[in-house]
Amino acid sequence: MSSAKRFFSFTVFLALSLLVGSGHATGLVESTEFGGDTEIVVHFRTAVDQDAAQDVARYTVFEETDPDIRLTVSAVELSADGMEAVLRFAEPLNTTVAHVVTVHGLGGVEETTFSVSKSYLGYLVSILISALLINNFVFTKYLGLCVFFGTSKRKETAKGMGVVFTVVIVVSVTMSWFLYQYVLKPFHLDYLQIVIFIGLTSLTVQAVDTVLRKVNPILFKSFGVYLVLVIANCIIIAVPLLMASNEYNYFETFMLSLGAGGGFLLALYLMSAVRERVELARVPESFKGLPIAFIVAGQFAMAFLGFSGLQLF
Missing domain, CATH: 2.60.40.1220 (Immunoglobulin-like)
Known part of the structure:
Protein backbone atom coordinates (compact mmCIF):
# COMPACT_ATOMS: atom_id res chain seq x y z
CA MET A 1 0.00 0.00 0.00
CA SER A 2 1.36 3.40 -0.97
CA SER A 3 1.95 6.13 1.59
CA ALA A 4 -0.88 8.20 0.10
CA LYS A 5 -3.35 5.33 0.55
CA ARG A 6 -2.16 4.70 4.11
CA PHE A 7 -2.57 8.38 4.93
CA PHE A 8 -6.07 8.41 3.42
CA SER A 9 -7.09 5.28 5.37
CA PHE A 10 -5.78 6.74 8.61
CA THR A 11 -7.63 10.02 7.99
CA VAL A 12 -10.93 8.22 7.32
CA PHE A 13 -10.49 6.05 10.42
CA LEU A 14 -9.73 9.08 12.59
CA ALA A 15 -12.73 11.01 11.23
CA LEU A 16 -15.09 8.09 11.83
CA SER A 17 -13.73 7.66 15.33
CA LEU A 18 -14.45 11.31 16.10
CA LEU A 19 -17.92 11.26 14.58
CA VAL A 20 -19.22 7.96 15.88
CA GLY A 21 -17.60 7.50 19.27
CA SER A 117 -20.55 12.10 25.78
CA LYS A 118 -22.87 12.12 22.82
CA SER A 119 -21.80 11.21 19.32
CA TYR A 120 -19.95 14.14 17.78
CA LEU A 121 -21.92 13.72 14.56
CA GLY A 122 -25.11 13.90 16.60
CA TYR A 123 -23.77 16.99 18.34
CA LEU A 124 -23.19 18.69 14.97
CA VAL A 125 -26.68 17.78 13.78
CA SER A 126 -28.14 19.07 17.05
CA ILE A 127 -26.48 22.47 16.43
CA LEU A 128 -28.05 22.54 12.96
CA ILE A 129 -31.53 21.53 14.17
CA SER A 130 -31.34 23.96 17.08
CA ALA A 131 -30.58 26.95 14.83
CA LEU A 132 -33.11 25.77 12.25
CA LEU A 133 -36.12 25.00 14.45
CA ILE A 134 -35.66 24.98 18.22
CA ASN A 135 -33.96 28.37 18.48
CA ASN A 136 -35.03 29.84 15.16
CA PHE A 137 -33.53 33.34 15.07
CA VAL A 138 -36.71 34.90 13.64
CA PHE A 139 -39.52 33.18 15.54
CA THR A 140 -37.81 32.62 18.91
CA LYS A 141 -35.22 35.41 19.11
CA TYR A 142 -37.03 37.98 16.93
CA LEU A 143 -33.92 38.98 14.96
CA GLY A 144 -33.74 40.16 11.33
CA LEU A 145 -37.35 41.36 11.31
CA CYS A 146 -36.74 44.30 8.94
CA VAL A 147 -35.62 42.08 6.03
CA PHE A 148 -38.07 39.39 7.13
CA PHE A 149 -41.19 41.55 6.76
CA GLY A 150 -39.84 43.42 3.73
CA THR A 151 -39.13 40.38 1.54
CA SER A 152 -41.85 37.93 2.64
CA LYS A 153 -44.67 39.31 0.46
CA ARG A 154 -44.05 36.88 -2.43
CA LYS A 155 -42.76 33.31 -2.32
CA GLU A 156 -40.35 33.81 -5.23
CA THR A 157 -38.75 36.83 -3.56
CA ALA A 158 -38.70 35.03 -0.22
CA LYS A 159 -36.96 31.97 -1.65
CA GLY A 160 -34.39 34.12 -3.45
CA MET A 161 -33.64 36.21 -0.37
CA GLY A 162 -33.45 33.07 1.79
CA VAL A 163 -30.88 31.44 -0.48
CA VAL A 164 -28.87 34.67 -0.80
CA PHE A 165 -29.00 35.17 2.96
CA THR A 166 -27.81 31.60 3.61
CA VAL A 167 -24.87 32.01 1.20
CA VAL A 168 -23.94 35.36 2.75
CA ILE A 169 -24.10 34.08 6.32
CA VAL A 170 -22.14 30.87 5.61
CA VAL A 171 -19.38 32.70 3.74
CA SER A 172 -19.15 35.65 6.15
CA VAL A 173 -19.23 33.46 9.29
CA THR A 174 -16.56 31.17 7.80
CA MET A 175 -14.29 34.16 7.19
CA SER A 176 -15.15 35.47 10.66
CA TRP A 177 -14.11 32.16 12.24
CA PHE A 178 -10.73 32.10 10.54
CA LEU A 179 -10.07 35.75 11.37
CA TYR A 180 -11.20 35.25 14.98
CA GLN A 181 -9.10 32.12 15.53
CA TYR A 182 -5.90 33.26 13.81
CA VAL A 183 -5.90 37.05 14.24
CA LEU A 184 -8.25 38.36 16.93
CA LYS A 185 -7.57 35.74 19.60
CA PRO A 186 -3.77 35.44 19.20
CA PHE A 187 -3.32 39.23 19.27
CA HIS A 188 -5.97 39.85 21.97
CA LEU A 189 -8.17 41.97 19.69
CA ASP A 190 -11.45 40.42 20.80
CA TYR A 191 -12.93 43.86 21.48
CA LEU A 192 -12.96 44.46 17.69
CA GLN A 193 -15.31 41.53 17.04
CA ILE A 194 -18.39 43.51 16.03
CA VAL A 195 -16.49 45.90 13.77
CA ILE A 196 -14.61 43.07 12.02
CA PHE A 197 -17.67 40.88 11.63
CA ILE A 198 -19.73 43.71 10.11
CA GLY A 199 -16.88 44.48 7.72
CA LEU A 200 -16.67 40.86 6.55
CA THR A 201 -20.45 40.75 6.08
CA SER A 202 -20.32 43.96 4.02
CA LEU A 203 -17.62 42.44 1.83
CA THR A 204 -19.71 39.30 1.24
CA VAL A 205 -22.91 41.25 0.51
CA GLN A 206 -21.07 43.47 -1.96
CA ALA A 207 -19.80 40.38 -3.78
CA VAL A 208 -23.33 38.89 -3.88
CA ASP A 209 -24.70 42.26 -5.03
CA THR A 210 -22.27 42.35 -7.97
CA VAL A 211 -22.96 38.74 -8.97
CA LEU A 212 -26.76 39.09 -8.77
CA ARG A 213 -26.71 42.34 -10.73
CA LYS A 214 -25.12 40.47 -13.66
CA VAL A 215 -26.65 36.99 -13.33
CA ASN A 216 -30.27 37.72 -12.32
CA PRO A 217 -31.21 41.42 -12.66
CA ILE A 218 -34.92 40.72 -12.06
CA LEU A 219 -34.26 39.07 -8.69
CA PHE A 220 -31.79 41.82 -7.84
CA LYS A 221 -34.43 44.52 -8.46
CA SER A 222 -37.05 42.63 -6.44
CA PHE A 223 -34.77 42.75 -3.38
CA GLY A 224 -34.48 46.53 -3.59
CA VAL A 225 -32.94 48.11 -0.51
CA TYR A 226 -33.28 44.93 1.55
CA LEU A 227 -30.18 43.35 0.04
CA VAL A 228 -28.12 46.23 1.41
CA LEU A 229 -29.86 45.89 4.79
CA VAL A 230 -28.51 42.34 5.04
CA ILE A 231 -25.18 43.94 6.00
CA ALA A 232 -26.61 45.10 9.33
CA ASN A 233 -28.98 42.16 9.78
CA CYS A 234 -29.11 41.11 13.44
CA ILE A 235 -28.81 37.40 12.61
CA ILE A 236 -25.62 37.85 10.57
CA ILE A 237 -24.05 39.70 13.50
CA ALA A 238 -25.46 37.33 16.14
CA VAL A 239 -24.11 34.12 14.60
CA PRO A 240 -20.38 35.00 14.62
CA LEU A 241 -20.74 36.50 18.10
CA LEU A 242 -22.38 33.26 19.25
CA MET A 243 -19.58 31.29 17.57
CA ALA A 244 -16.95 33.33 19.40
CA SER A 245 -18.62 33.11 22.81
CA ASN A 246 -19.10 29.32 22.55
CA GLU A 247 -15.58 28.74 21.13
CA TYR A 248 -16.95 26.57 18.32
CA ASN A 249 -14.55 24.84 15.94
CA TYR A 250 -15.01 25.20 12.18
CA PHE A 251 -17.45 22.29 11.73
CA GLU A 252 -19.64 23.51 14.59
CA THR A 253 -19.51 27.06 13.20
CA PHE A 254 -20.49 25.83 9.74
CA MET A 255 -23.49 23.91 11.10
CA LEU A 256 -24.56 26.94 13.15
CA SER A 257 -24.39 29.29 10.15
CA LEU A 258 -26.13 26.76 7.88
CA GLY A 259 -28.89 26.27 10.44
CA ALA A 260 -29.33 30.02 10.93
CA GLY A 261 -29.54 30.61 7.16
CA GLY A 262 -31.86 27.65 6.67
CA GLY A 263 -34.04 28.83 9.55
CA PHE A 264 -34.32 32.28 8.00
CA LEU A 265 -35.21 30.72 4.63
CA LEU A 266 -37.86 28.54 6.30
CA ALA A 267 -39.32 31.52 8.15
CA LEU A 268 -39.44 33.63 4.98
CA TYR A 269 -41.10 30.91 2.92
CA LEU A 270 -43.73 30.12 5.55
CA MET A 271 -44.51 33.80 6.02
CA SER A 272 -44.70 34.53 2.28
CA ALA A 273 -47.03 31.56 1.70
CA VAL A 274 -49.45 32.90 4.32
CA ARG A 275 -49.21 36.54 3.23
CA GLU A 276 -50.10 35.63 -0.37
CA ARG A 277 -53.29 33.98 0.90
CA VAL A 278 -54.04 36.80 3.35
CA GLU A 279 -54.13 39.25 0.43
CA LEU A 280 -57.13 37.35 -0.95
CA ALA A 281 -58.87 37.16 2.42
CA ARG A 282 -61.36 39.65 3.84
CA VAL A 283 -59.13 41.46 6.33
CA PRO A 284 -60.45 44.54 8.17
CA GLU A 285 -59.09 47.76 6.72
CA SER A 286 -57.21 48.68 9.89
CA PHE A 287 -55.38 45.32 9.88
CA LYS A 288 -54.24 45.28 6.25
CA GLY A 289 -50.51 45.33 5.51
CA LEU A 290 -48.04 45.12 8.37
CA PRO A 291 -50.57 44.75 11.23
CA ILE A 292 -51.88 41.42 9.94
CA ALA A 293 -48.31 40.40 9.07
CA PHE A 294 -47.26 40.96 12.70
CA ILE A 295 -50.22 38.90 13.90
CA VAL A 296 -49.29 36.02 11.56
CA ALA A 297 -45.64 36.23 12.69
CA GLY A 298 -46.78 36.04 16.32
CA GLN A 299 -48.79 32.90 15.57
CA PHE A 300 -45.77 31.32 13.89
CA ALA A 301 -43.66 32.24 16.93
CA MET A 302 -46.14 30.49 19.24
CA ALA A 303 -46.12 27.44 16.96
CA PHE A 304 -42.32 27.27 17.02
CA LEU A 305 -42.41 27.26 20.83
CA GLY A 306 -43.58 23.68 20.43
CA PHE A 307 -40.01 22.74 19.45
CA SER A 308 -38.68 23.94 22.82
CA GLY A 309 -36.77 21.21 24.62
CA LEU A 310 -36.60 18.97 21.53
CA GLN A 311 -33.60 16.61 21.62
CA LEU A 312 -32.87 14.26 18.74
CA PHE A 313 -29.41 13.13 19.87
Missing part, protein backbone atom coordinates in the same frame (compact mmCIF):
# COMPACT_ATOMS: atom_id res chain seq x y z
CA SER A 22 -19.98 8.27 22.12
CA GLY A 23 -17.59 7.90 25.02
CA HIS A 24 -13.94 7.39 25.86
CA ALA A 25 -13.24 4.23 27.84
CA THR A 26 -10.20 2.17 28.75
CA GLY A 27 -9.39 -1.03 30.64
CA LEU A 28 -12.44 -2.32 32.50
CA VAL A 29 -14.99 -0.26 30.55
CA GLU A 30 -15.72 -1.10 26.91
CA SER A 31 -18.17 1.67 25.99
CA THR A 32 -20.49 4.25 27.54
CA GLU A 33 -23.56 6.22 26.51
CA PHE A 34 -26.41 8.33 27.84
CA GLY A 35 -29.44 6.12 28.34
CA GLY A 36 -31.82 9.02 28.94
CA ASP A 37 -32.08 12.30 30.77
CA THR A 38 -31.23 10.64 34.10
CA GLU A 39 -29.20 7.60 33.04
CA ILE A 40 -25.65 6.65 32.08
CA VAL A 41 -25.15 3.18 30.60
CA VAL A 42 -21.76 1.49 31.09
CA HIS A 43 -20.70 -1.63 29.17
CA PHE A 44 -17.89 -3.65 30.78
CA ARG A 45 -15.34 -5.84 29.01
CA THR A 46 -15.75 -8.59 31.64
CA ALA A 47 -18.44 -9.46 34.15
CA VAL A 48 -18.21 -7.53 37.43
CA ASP A 49 -19.31 -8.37 40.96
CA GLN A 50 -22.96 -7.47 41.54
CA ASP A 51 -22.66 -6.17 45.11
CA ALA A 52 -19.65 -4.00 44.26
CA ALA A 53 -21.19 -2.66 41.04
CA GLN A 54 -24.44 -1.66 42.78
CA ASP A 55 -22.69 0.23 45.55
CA VAL A 56 -23.39 3.89 44.66
CA ALA A 57 -20.60 5.07 46.96
CA ARG A 58 -18.03 3.67 44.51
CA TYR A 59 -19.03 6.15 41.76
CA THR A 60 -17.91 9.76 41.38
CA VAL A 61 -19.60 11.70 38.56
CA PHE A 62 -19.26 15.31 37.45
CA GLU A 63 -19.59 17.42 34.32
CA GLU A 64 -16.30 17.88 32.50
CA THR A 65 -16.81 21.65 32.39
CA ASP A 66 -17.67 21.85 36.12
CA PRO A 67 -15.57 19.35 38.11
CA ASP A 68 -16.30 20.97 41.48
CA ILE A 69 -19.96 19.92 41.50
CA ARG A 70 -20.43 16.19 42.05
CA LEU A 71 -23.57 14.50 40.74
CA THR A 72 -25.26 12.04 43.09
CA VAL A 73 -25.88 8.52 41.81
CA SER A 74 -29.23 7.41 43.25
CA ALA A 75 -29.12 3.78 42.09
CA VAL A 76 -27.14 1.34 39.94
CA GLU A 77 -28.80 -1.53 38.07
CA LEU A 78 -26.59 -4.38 36.84
CA SER A 79 -27.61 -6.79 34.07
CA ALA A 80 -27.92 -10.50 34.80
CA ASP A 81 -24.62 -11.30 33.03
CA GLY A 82 -22.78 -8.54 34.92
CA MET A 83 -21.67 -6.86 31.68
CA GLU A 84 -23.85 -3.74 31.75
CA ALA A 85 -24.59 -1.22 34.48
CA VAL A 86 -27.15 1.59 34.39
CA LEU A 87 -26.34 4.55 36.62
CA ARG A 88 -29.47 6.45 37.63
CA PHE A 89 -29.51 10.04 38.87
CA ALA A 90 -32.17 11.92 40.80
CA GLU A 91 -31.78 15.06 38.68
CA PRO A 92 -31.78 15.25 34.84
CA LEU A 93 -28.30 15.31 33.27
CA ASN A 94 -27.04 18.00 30.93
CA THR A 95 -26.33 15.59 28.09
CA THR A 96 -24.96 18.37 25.86
CA VAL A 97 -21.67 18.28 27.75
CA ALA A 98 -19.31 15.39 28.54
CA HIS A 99 -19.49 13.74 31.96
CA VAL A 100 -16.52 12.18 33.79
CA VAL A 101 -17.17 9.01 35.82
CA THR A 102 -14.70 7.46 38.26
CA VAL A 103 -15.34 3.95 39.64
CA HIS A 104 -13.44 2.79 42.73
CA GLY A 105 -12.55 -0.81 43.47
CA LEU A 106 -14.53 -2.55 40.75
CA GLY A 107 -13.39 -5.56 38.70
CA GLY A 108 -10.12 -5.82 40.60
CA VAL A 109 -9.08 -2.33 39.51
CA GLU A 110 -8.43 0.27 42.20
CA GLU A 111 -9.74 3.17 40.14
CA THR A 112 -11.19 3.47 36.63
CA THR A 113 -11.99 6.84 35.04
CA PHE A 114 -13.85 7.33 31.78
CA SER A 115 -15.94 10.01 30.05
CA VAL A 116 -19.46 9.88 28.65
Whole structure:
Protein backbone atom coordinates (compact mmCIF):
# COMPACT_ATOMS: atom_id res chain seq x y z
CA MET A 1 0.00 0.00 0.00
CA SER A 2 1.36 3.40 -0.97
CA SER A 3 1.95 6.13 1.59
CA ALA A 4 -0.88 8.20 0.10
CA LYS A 5 -3.35 5.33 0.55
CA ARG A 6 -2.16 4.70 4.11
CA PHE A 7 -2.57 8.38 4.93
CA PHE A 8 -6.07 8.41 3.42
CA SER A 9 -7.09 5.28 5.37
CA PHE A 10 -5.78 6.74 8.61
CA THR A 11 -7.63 10.02 7.99
CA VAL A 12 -10.93 8.22 7.32
CA PHE A 13 -10.49 6.05 10.42
CA LEU A 14 -9.73 9.08 12.59
CA ALA A 15 -12.73 11.01 11.23
CA LEU A 16 -15.09 8.09 11.83
CA SER A 17 -13.73 7.66 15.33
CA LEU A 18 -14.45 11.31 16.10
CA LEU A 19 -17.92 11.26 14.58
CA VAL A 20 -19.22 7.96 15.88
CA GLY A 21 -17.60 7.50 19.27
CA SER A 22 -19.98 8.27 22.12
CA GLY A 23 -17.59 7.90 25.02
CA HIS A 24 -13.94 7.39 25.86
CA ALA A 25 -13.24 4.23 27.84
CA THR A 26 -10.20 2.17 28.75
CA GLY A 27 -9.39 -1.03 30.64
CA LEU A 28 -12.44 -2.32 32.50
CA VAL A 29 -14.99 -0.26 30.55
CA GLU A 30 -15.72 -1.10 26.91
CA SER A 31 -18.17 1.67 25.99
CA THR A 32 -20.49 4.25 27.54
CA GLU A 33 -23.56 6.22 26.51
CA PHE A 34 -26.41 8.33 27.84
CA GLY A 35 -29.44 6.12 28.34
CA GLY A 36 -31.82 9.02 28.94
CA ASP A 37 -32.08 12.30 30.77
CA THR A 38 -31.23 10.64 34.10
CA GLU A 39 -29.20 7.60 33.04
CA ILE A 40 -25.65 6.65 32.08
CA VAL A 41 -25.15 3.18 30.60
CA VAL A 42 -21.76 1.49 31.09
CA HIS A 43 -20.70 -1.63 29.17
CA PHE A 44 -17.89 -3.65 30.78
CA ARG A 45 -15.34 -5.84 29.01
CA THR A 46 -15.75 -8.59 31.64
CA ALA A 47 -18.44 -9.46 34.15
CA VAL A 48 -18.21 -7.53 37.43
CA ASP A 49 -19.31 -8.37 40.96
CA GLN A 50 -22.96 -7.47 41.54
CA ASP A 51 -22.66 -6.17 45.11
CA ALA A 52 -19.65 -4.00 44.26
CA ALA A 53 -21.19 -2.66 41.04
CA GLN A 54 -24.44 -1.66 42.78
CA ASP A 55 -22.69 0.23 45.55
CA VAL A 56 -23.39 3.89 44.66
CA ALA A 57 -20.60 5.07 46.96
CA ARG A 58 -18.03 3.67 44.51
CA TYR A 59 -19.03 6.15 41.76
CA THR A 60 -17.91 9.76 41.38
CA VAL A 61 -19.60 11.70 38.56
CA PHE A 62 -19.26 15.31 37.45
CA GLU A 63 -19.59 17.42 34.32
CA GLU A 64 -16.30 17.88 32.50
CA THR A 65 -16.81 21.65 32.39
CA ASP A 66 -17.67 21.85 36.12
CA PRO A 67 -15.57 19.35 38.11
CA ASP A 68 -16.30 20.97 41.48
CA ILE A 69 -19.96 19.92 41.50
CA ARG A 70 -20.43 16.19 42.05
CA LEU A 71 -23.57 14.50 40.74
CA THR A 72 -25.26 12.04 43.09
CA VAL A 73 -25.88 8.52 41.81
CA SER A 74 -29.23 7.41 43.25
CA ALA A 75 -29.12 3.78 42.09
CA VAL A 76 -27.14 1.34 39.94
CA GLU A 77 -28.80 -1.53 38.07
CA LEU A 78 -26.59 -4.38 36.84
CA SER A 79 -27.61 -6.79 34.07
CA ALA A 80 -27.92 -10.50 34.80
CA ASP A 81 -24.62 -11.30 33.03
CA GLY A 82 -22.78 -8.54 34.92
CA MET A 83 -21.67 -6.86 31.68
CA GLU A 84 -23.85 -3.74 31.75
CA ALA A 85 -24.59 -1.22 34.48
CA VAL A 86 -27.15 1.59 34.39
CA LEU A 87 -26.34 4.55 36.62
CA ARG A 88 -29.47 6.45 37.63
CA PHE A 89 -29.51 10.04 38.87
CA ALA A 90 -32.17 11.92 40.80
CA GLU A 91 -31.78 15.06 38.68
CA PRO A 92 -31.78 15.25 34.84
CA LEU A 93 -28.30 15.31 33.27
CA ASN A 94 -27.04 18.00 30.93
CA THR A 95 -26.33 15.59 28.09
CA THR A 96 -24.96 18.37 25.86
CA VAL A 97 -21.67 18.28 27.75
CA ALA A 98 -19.31 15.39 28.54
CA HIS A 99 -19.49 13.74 31.96
CA VAL A 100 -16.52 12.18 33.79
CA VAL A 101 -17.17 9.01 35.82
CA THR A 102 -14.70 7.46 38.26
CA VAL A 103 -15.34 3.95 39.64
CA HIS A 104 -13.44 2.79 42.73
CA GLY A 105 -12.55 -0.81 43.47
CA LEU A 106 -14.53 -2.55 40.75
CA GLY A 107 -13.39 -5.56 38.70
CA GLY A 108 -10.12 -5.82 40.60
CA VAL A 109 -9.08 -2.33 39.51
CA GLU A 110 -8.43 0.27 42.20
CA GLU A 111 -9.74 3.17 40.14
CA THR A 112 -11.19 3.47 36.63
CA THR A 113 -11.99 6.84 35.04
CA PHE A 114 -13.85 7.33 31.78
CA SER A 115 -15.94 10.01 30.05
CA VAL A 116 -19.46 9.88 28.65
CA SER A 117 -20.55 12.10 25.78
CA LYS A 118 -22.87 12.12 22.82
CA SER A 119 -21.80 11.21 19.32
CA TYR A 120 -19.95 14.14 17.78
CA LEU A 121 -21.92 13.72 14.56
CA GLY A 122 -25.11 13.90 16.60
CA TYR A 123 -23.77 16.99 18.34
CA LEU A 124 -23.19 18.69 14.97
CA VAL A 125 -26.68 17.78 13.78
CA SER A 126 -28.14 19.07 17.05
CA ILE A 127 -26.48 22.47 16.43
CA LEU A 128 -28.05 22.54 12.96
CA ILE A 129 -31.53 21.53 14.17
CA SER A 130 -31.34 23.96 17.08
CA ALA A 131 -30.58 26.95 14.83
CA LEU A 132 -33.11 25.77 12.25
CA LEU A 133 -36.12 25.00 14.45
CA ILE A 134 -35.66 24.98 18.22
CA ASN A 135 -33.96 28.37 18.48
CA ASN A 136 -35.03 29.84 15.16
CA PHE A 137 -33.53 33.34 15.07
CA VAL A 138 -36.71 34.90 13.64
CA PHE A 139 -39.52 33.18 15.54
CA THR A 140 -37.81 32.62 18.91
CA LYS A 141 -35.22 35.41 19.11
CA TYR A 142 -37.03 37.98 16.93
CA LEU A 143 -33.92 38.98 14.96
CA GLY A 144 -33.74 40.16 11.33
CA LEU A 145 -37.35 41.36 11.31
CA CYS A 146 -36.74 44.30 8.94
CA VAL A 147 -35.62 42.08 6.03
CA PHE A 148 -38.07 39.39 7.13
CA PHE A 149 -41.19 41.55 6.76
CA GLY A 150 -39.84 43.42 3.73
CA THR A 151 -39.13 40.38 1.54
CA SER A 152 -41.85 37.93 2.64
CA LYS A 153 -44.67 39.31 0.46
CA ARG A 154 -44.05 36.88 -2.43
CA LYS A 155 -42.76 33.31 -2.32
CA GLU A 156 -40.35 33.81 -5.23
CA THR A 157 -38.75 36.83 -3.56
CA ALA A 158 -38.70 35.03 -0.22
CA LYS A 159 -36.96 31.97 -1.65
CA GLY A 160 -34.39 34.12 -3.45
CA MET A 161 -33.64 36.21 -0.37
CA GLY A 162 -33.45 33.07 1.79
CA VAL A 163 -30.88 31.44 -0.48
CA VAL A 164 -28.87 34.67 -0.80
CA PHE A 165 -29.00 35.17 2.96
CA THR A 166 -27.81 31.60 3.61
CA VAL A 167 -24.87 32.01 1.20
CA VAL A 168 -23.94 35.36 2.75
CA ILE A 169 -24.10 34.08 6.32
CA VAL A 170 -22.14 30.87 5.61
CA VAL A 171 -19.38 32.70 3.74
CA SER A 172 -19.15 35.65 6.15
CA VAL A 173 -19.23 33.46 9.29
CA THR A 174 -16.56 31.17 7.80
CA MET A 175 -14.29 34.16 7.19
CA SER A 176 -15.15 35.47 10.66
CA TRP A 177 -14.11 32.16 12.24
CA PHE A 178 -10.73 32.10 10.54
CA LEU A 179 -10.07 35.75 11.37
CA TYR A 180 -11.20 35.25 14.98
CA GLN A 181 -9.10 32.12 15.53
CA TYR A 182 -5.90 33.26 13.81
CA VAL A 183 -5.90 37.05 14.24
CA LEU A 184 -8.25 38.36 16.93
CA LYS A 185 -7.57 35.74 19.60
CA PRO A 186 -3.77 35.44 19.20
CA PHE A 187 -3.32 39.23 19.27
CA HIS A 188 -5.97 39.85 21.97
CA LEU A 189 -8.17 41.97 19.69
CA ASP A 190 -11.45 40.42 20.80
CA TYR A 191 -12.93 43.86 21.48
CA LEU A 192 -12.96 44.46 17.69
CA GLN A 193 -15.31 41.53 17.04
CA ILE A 194 -18.39 43.51 16.03
CA VAL A 195 -16.49 45.90 13.77
CA ILE A 196 -14.61 43.07 12.02
CA PHE A 197 -17.67 40.88 11.63
CA ILE A 198 -19.73 43.71 10.11
CA GLY A 199 -16.88 44.48 7.72
CA LEU A 200 -16.67 40.86 6.55
CA THR A 201 -20.45 40.75 6.08
CA SER A 202 -20.32 43.96 4.02
CA LEU A 203 -17.62 42.44 1.83
CA THR A 204 -19.71 39.30 1.24
CA VAL A 205 -22.91 41.25 0.51
CA GLN A 206 -21.07 43.47 -1.96
CA ALA A 207 -19.80 40.38 -3.78
CA VAL A 208 -23.33 38.89 -3.88
CA ASP A 209 -24.70 42.26 -5.03
CA THR A 210 -22.27 42.35 -7.97
CA VAL A 211 -22.96 38.74 -8.97
CA LEU A 212 -26.76 39.09 -8.77
CA ARG A 213 -26.71 42.34 -10.73
CA LYS A 214 -25.12 40.47 -13.66
CA VAL A 215 -26.65 36.99 -13.33
CA ASN A 216 -30.27 37.72 -12.32
CA PRO A 217 -31.21 41.42 -12.66
CA ILE A 218 -34.92 40.72 -12.06
CA LEU A 219 -34.26 39.07 -8.69
CA PHE A 220 -31.79 41.82 -7.84
CA LYS A 221 -34.43 44.52 -8.46
CA SER A 222 -37.05 42.63 -6.44
CA PHE A 223 -34.77 42.75 -3.38
CA GLY A 224 -34.48 46.53 -3.59
CA VAL A 225 -32.94 48.11 -0.51
CA TYR A 226 -33.28 44.93 1.55
CA LEU A 227 -30.18 43.35 0.04
CA VAL A 228 -28.12 46.23 1.41
CA LEU A 229 -29.86 45.89 4.79
CA VAL A 230 -28.51 42.34 5.04
CA ILE A 231 -25.18 43.94 6.00
CA ALA A 232 -26.61 45.10 9.33
CA ASN A 233 -28.98 42.16 9.78
CA CYS A 234 -29.11 41.11 13.44
CA ILE A 235 -28.81 37.40 12.61
CA ILE A 236 -25.62 37.85 10.57
CA ILE A 237 -24.05 39.70 13.50
CA ALA A 238 -25.46 37.33 16.14
CA VAL A 239 -24.11 34.12 14.60
CA PRO A 240 -20.38 35.00 14.62
CA LEU A 241 -20.74 36.50 18.10
CA LEU A 242 -22.38 33.26 19.25
CA MET A 243 -19.58 31.29 17.57
CA ALA A 244 -16.95 33.33 19.40
CA SER A 245 -18.62 33.11 22.81
CA ASN A 246 -19.10 29.32 22.55
CA GLU A 247 -15.58 28.74 21.13
CA TYR A 248 -16.95 26.57 18.32
CA ASN A 249 -14.55 24.84 15.94
CA TYR A 250 -15.01 25.20 12.18
CA PHE A 251 -17.45 22.29 11.73
CA GLU A 252 -19.64 23.51 14.59
CA THR A 253 -19.51 27.06 13.20
CA PHE A 254 -20.49 25.83 9.74
CA MET A 255 -23.49 23.91 11.10
CA LEU A 256 -24.56 26.94 13.15
CA SER A 257 -24.39 29.29 10.15
CA LEU A 258 -26.13 26.76 7.88
CA GLY A 259 -28.89 26.27 10.44
CA ALA A 260 -29.33 30.02 10.93
CA GLY A 261 -29.54 30.61 7.16
CA GLY A 262 -31.86 27.65 6.67
CA GLY A 263 -34.04 28.83 9.55
CA PHE A 264 -34.32 32.28 8.00
CA LEU A 265 -35.21 30.72 4.63
CA LEU A 266 -37.86 28.54 6.30
CA ALA A 267 -39.32 31.52 8.15
CA LEU A 268 -39.44 33.63 4.98
CA TYR A 269 -41.10 30.91 2.92
CA LEU A 270 -43.73 30.12 5.55
CA MET A 271 -44.51 33.80 6.02
CA SER A 272 -44.70 34.53 2.28
CA ALA A 273 -47.03 31.56 1.70
CA VAL A 274 -49.45 32.90 4.32
CA ARG A 275 -49.21 36.54 3.23
CA GLU A 276 -50.10 35.63 -0.37
CA ARG A 277 -53.29 33.98 0.90
CA VAL A 278 -54.04 36.80 3.35
CA GLU A 279 -54.13 39.25 0.43
CA LEU A 280 -57.13 37.35 -0.95
CA ALA A 281 -58.87 37.16 2.42
CA ARG A 282 -61.36 39.65 3.84
CA VAL A 283 -59.13 41.46 6.33
CA PRO A 284 -60.45 44.54 8.17
CA GLU A 285 -59.09 47.76 6.72
CA SER A 286 -57.21 48.68 9.89
CA PHE A 287 -55.38 45.32 9.88
CA LYS A 288 -54.24 45.28 6.25
CA GLY A 289 -50.51 45.33 5.51
CA LEU A 290 -48.04 45.12 8.37
CA PRO A 291 -50.57 44.75 11.23
CA ILE A 292 -51.88 41.42 9.94
CA ALA A 293 -48.31 40.40 9.07
CA PHE A 294 -47.26 40.96 12.70
CA ILE A 295 -50.22 38.90 13.90
CA VAL A 296 -49.29 36.02 11.56
CA ALA A 297 -45.64 36.23 12.69
CA GLY A 298 -46.78 36.04 16.32
CA GLN A 299 -48.79 32.90 15.57
CA PHE A 300 -45.77 31.32 13.89
CA ALA A 301 -43.66 32.24 16.93
CA MET A 302 -46.14 30.49 19.24
CA ALA A 303 -46.12 27.44 16.96
CA PHE A 304 -42.32 27.27 17.02
CA LEU A 305 -42.41 27.26 20.83
CA GLY A 306 -43.58 23.68 20.43
CA PHE A 307 -40.01 22.74 19.45
CA SER A 308 -38.68 23.94 22.82
CA GLY A 309 -36.77 21.21 24.62
CA LEU A 310 -36.60 18.97 21.53
CA GLN A 311 -33.60 16.61 21.62
CA LEU A 312 -32.87 14.26 18.74
CA PHE A 313 -29.41 13.13 19.87
